[in-house]
Amino acid sequence: MTEKCPANIYGRRLREARNSYGLSQEKLGIAARLDQSVAGSRVSRYETGKHEVKLGLQKLFAKALALPLKYFYIEDDEEARLIAEASRSDKPVKLKEAIERKLKGK
Amino acid sequence: MTEKCPANIYGRRLREARNSYGLSQEKLGIAARLDQSVAGSRVSRYETGKHEVKLGLQKLFAKALALPLKYFYIEDDEEARLIAEASRSDKPVKLKEAIERKLKGK
């Protein structure tokens, strides 16, 4: 464990969203089509703000987490929470389970 | 002139916002604290999607244009327009003029 504090807004929201699904960094990375061998270390650096995320990968994270791109740049916590709820209420199925089902399917 | 088509959402919104103020690429770059010698060519590549913008500079663009960070990642045109209006209606002074005043002050 021992999570380090995110240093920018994107990393903060990414970690928030991942934790809300109870996913590990590696599993989130795999859900976003990163190779398993690098998924954990890359997500770690994105969350802590060591590296920035290219737009193509931002889209994959957004899709995997069922959130709009803009979510990761919303600075107000309350607004972010509302958007997250609204985005997910569209989907009746629990997404954590959907993601983990996909991962096992491979 | 001869504007090339933006290849991603960030570039599209950046150009939109810049045009709404009637600023040139060079002037926008200078307003975001880029050196005059590079301002035009860099903004050009950000808008056309050749290069991606680091978060630190995204914040400077957002501030110069009086828009929230998330604006540049809103995919729906109608929503983007609404946010732009709302963000600017806070400010009674016309921002194009404010920006150009700053530029001349140097």
Added chain:
DNA sequence: ACACTAAGAAACTCTTAGCTG
């Protein structure tokens, strides 16, 4: 299992200078 990191390899962006309408 989970989160994180150093170091060299690989990929990207920046500056300069110059082109087109």
Added chain:
DNA sequence: CAGCTAAGAGTTTCTTAGTGT
């Protein structure tokens, strides 16, 4: 003037391998 781009210089990220909890 306004927008765009090639190429080498400069900077960042990626992969690998490994640390510590």
